[in-house]
Amino acid sequence: MVKYRVRAMWRQVEPEIKRFECERETEASVWINGDRHPKTSADTKYFDDFETAKKYAILRQTTFADDQARSATKSLEVLEKITSLTDREGVV
Numbered sequence: 001m002v003k004y005r006v007r008a009m010w011r012q013v014e015p016e017i018k019r020f021e022c023e024r025e026t027e028a029s030v031w032i033n034g035d036r037h038p039k040t041s042a043d044t045k046y047f048d049d050f051e052t053a054k055k056y057a058i059l060r061q062t063t064f065a066d067d068q069a070r071s072a073t074k075s076l077e078v079l080e081k082i083t084s085l086t087d088r089e090g091v092v
Helices: 050-084
Strands: 002-007 017-021 029-032 035-038 044-047
Touching (some): 035 044, 044 050
Antiparallel strands (some): 002 017, 029 035
16 A cells, blocks of 8 residues: 655755555554554654645645744844834833
8 A cells, every 4th residue: 555754844945745655554553664653743644645645745834834934023023122222221
């Protein structure tokens, strides 16, 4: 049976959806070349078809990009506040 593995590409430069031939499958694991792999872990997930794997990868990358954009916006807001400080505002 064929499975498609998505790696945590939202943290990598190059995306990866890789096709594997699995010998065995349970609800929680797949066996590839005799080794057991969890279907879902912190940075890896296996899917039955390429399109589902691709949709998952797009969703995760979009979420990651949105989070990064929010973080960058917040950092710029803090930077703007810092640059607008005057000596009088620092006196307690």
